[in-house]
Amino acid sequence: MSTAEETIQSVLETLKHDPSYQNQLCHVEHIPAREAQHRDVLPPLSQGLCETLSRYGVNQLYRHQAETISHARAKKNVVTVTGTASGKTLAYLLPILETLEQDSGATALLLYPTKALTQDQLKAMGRLLAHHPSLSQSVLAGSYDGDTSGSARRKIRDEANLLLTNPDMLHRGILPYHAKWHRLFKNLRYVVIDEVHSYRGIFGSNVGQVLRRLQRIQQHYAPSAKPVFLASSATIQNPKQHAEALVGAPFELVDQDGAPRGPKTFCFWNPPYLDRAQMERKSGNVEAKDILVQLMQRGIASIVFTKARVVAELIYRYARGTLLELPGLTNTNLSERLTPYRGGYLPSDRREIERRLFSGELLGVISTNALELGIDIGSLDASITVGFPGTIASLWQQAGRAGRTHTAALTLFIAYNDPIDQYLVRHPQYFFEQTPESAVIDTENPYILASHLSCAAFELPLRSQESELFGETYPELIALMKDVEDVVEVDGKTFWSSPEFPAQSVSLRTISDNTYSIVDVDEKNKVIGTVDAISALELVYPEAIYLHRGETFFVQELDLDKKLARVQKIEADYYTQPVLDASIKENNLKEQQASGTETVRLIDATVTWATTMLKKLQFGSMDSIGYKNLDLPPQHLETVALAWTPSPKAVSEVFPLGVKVSDALSGVRNLAITIFPLLAMCDRADVGGIVNASNTGKPTLYLYDRFPGGLGFSERAYENFTDLLQACLKLVSTCPCEAGCPSCVGLATLRPPIHQDPDALGGYPIPDKHAATVLLRGALRGPVKSEEFSSFASRNGSP
Amino acid sequence: MISEDPQRKSKLAVLDALRNRRKTFRKQTSLFKKENSPRRTEKTPSPIHATELPGREEKNALGTFLRWEQPLRLDFNWLKDLNQKRNELWPQEQNALEALPQIRASDLLFFDLETCGFAGTPLFLVGCLVVHAGEGRLVQFLARHYGEEAAVVLAASDLMGRHGLWISFNGRSYDSPFFADRCRLFGLEPPQPLGHLDLLHASRRRWKHDLPNCRLGTLERFILGLKRPPDTPGSQVPAHYHEFVKKGEVSNILSILRHNAQDLKSLALLMGALPLHKQKQLSQRMNSRG
């Protein structure tokens, strides 16, 4: 047993022998170590590259790196699926550098989902390139995004060989101005798509179109060339199929990770009950803090993942307090080696934290999923995830942050007292046996496609043969664009014919890129952080306590016009939580149809939510010490929804069970949200579901598109409503659980608003499985025909 | 999801059309089941409205376009002064002329583009003013629709490439890079002049403290003493061109052609009115004009 393993075992022993220990450790899974698998590339890399690698500290390539290089040399697109710190950057960089050694004018475009990751990878490339005798002189790598200065932009445009950017910038800042980038496109040999699994749902469907636009522009400047796509992905169910859908071309799959990995101990931890009645459990946040402090005291580098920004701040505050109270100078020093990390910090602050993590100055970090993506923060020994992050893939990725090449690592999942988390700790095998989720995109979604065809027409006239690139609805969409006079056809080509700049009207993400600044009034209105427009009303509402790097700031004013929150540092012993009110209003009936006894409607709807109150909670105890009403403008989402009010006949079958109809319908809602994305080819986060009776007087299920104006998801559910109900029934009646689980009626992604502390909230109960089944049977009249479901499942992949 | 957020809802008309016509659209394409559907095959006519436009159609390797050439009586005597007094010019101007030890009338090319707006949009008119056998000649290349832009760029690029000194108004930062982008788009190497004098910069150096601004209209009024009737505002030019292509609305295009010609003429006059040495003479001029 190695020392690291001993340390981890001894930490677990100490935790178990603590007088307060009450069997929190409910499951321990040992994941054995993995040996390195090396492979040579044939023919070997050039002398120059071999020397570069050995100076960089790499003497042998891993199997997945060698395989990726071989495919790239054969001009085949390849997606490489490997864990964190397995050398994936090297895998896609080596083929590019090999090409650059032969052709110094060649270019490569590298896409990253976030600016932070772009900067991180740029630095990594710089470190490698610095060791190459000639390429260090001749190759220019540069990032191009919203933060790039004017003078740097020109140089990068005119000279860079490696252009690092994000899909949003490619969409708005590069493709529409392609003539300025003619050198890049004319010489484009590689397109790297890092973290390809993050391009799913609405975002992924949009990125798929951006990549099609990229390919037609590349073809315009170099019709005889074809760049090779190199993608990397975290573990998902369908990496090859996903990359192929995204790019619209075949891919090779490399998924044998050859990097060595030390053994891992994966523990499920359930905080103890506080009372004999076994109603309340100890706070998951405090439990996480206690374990983090223990780990840090033993010098174990650790990361804690939280579900909300406020939780990252809370755990940091608690841990810092504990470390400072402990006797001895070392513990004081330890408090300085701990930091929170989350979205909303200034980019410079984030870069500084990343640097300190990478260098080993920091021993502990408490982060939101902002650190889940591949930013290189060096190796950590332990990871703690507080609360189920919503997907199996996400929890595995967070766990992957802990673990070095040869030493043992520890991962802890700490459950909140909420039904989904409690289900997981009661049935740990459920997690270890599940395959990670699929990434789903739909590159034929007519709304998304129409938006991008407008952008494409602006960039270069569209030709009829481009159906091949844009799919079979292409001719109809072009006809529609002509009807609204956005385009005009001349001599067989379709030209953009409007003063509008279409890319400005098309956003790739559902999240607003509109940000508010948070300024400190005592420091001459210095900006200390930012928050997106949607979150501002849930995070920096008037009189809120805004937590920033563990400090408490009182929000004096939220200026909606200037997009400013004015805050002042105070010493508070409480934090605040917004109380949100969500509702849905039916506006306009678009269509309705009957299926047996049931009627389903397609409507225009407004989903509204508002922060109506703030709640003050004492730090630590979470005791409520007051409320205050707030008068803030509500936020609206105008969208399209499916509405189903179960018929009296269907409802009558639920009555004898003694379960409320709304509870049965909530179970159906959760099932539908699991099935709906398969039907509508979107991500779970792209759709929403509400059960309420405020419009119709009867419990009604609404499924809506989380996108202004709708993107056709509810439409498809409406058109295939019977399919949808049958698939729900099949799912719930074949689920082996007893009374409901996250795979059926207990939806794991149905979460409280993102800025709330799940610890203080408790989550949603798992609805009654039997009642949901009975309601579905009633609505469908009779048992489901199994062949109908299997044909549906084979079309869409089983749930 | 704040409703006021302009980023939130796309303003593209095609999306509204798609929403409104979802039912018919669905019948044709059946998004979920993907049945084959009959396709529209209506033919749109090429929008060439040559009959009512001046000039004549020409053809080159990249297609057809309209060329309109007119003589223009102008005085080019300032050229002699320019050659003699170049040492008294501002350093930036001396640099611009460095590659032209002796400027001949045949080197001169005044140019002005009319485009569909910001970078990335098409251009549709290149106006050039050159001196031929001692006489000014105004040459305008017009794309009667987007498909003719390539031929316009090629034809204009030929003419521009044959002249060593370009004179423009804000051309160094706008027209010249814009034109180079369009050349590259059509696979042409952009022409390069030996020198490029930008009269916006030259005017600013001389008069920025004396005039409310250095827009061409202001210079025409105070420096050249011209009064121009109000014509198409610049911001409306792209919309007028799109209307012209789609509906054949000729009157606005005629007005843009005239406007472009007048701009070029003003540039030539302004060049003649430019004090060649760093001396303030404006106040006297302004006083004398009342």
Ligand SMILES: [Zn+2]
């Ligand atoms: Zn279940």
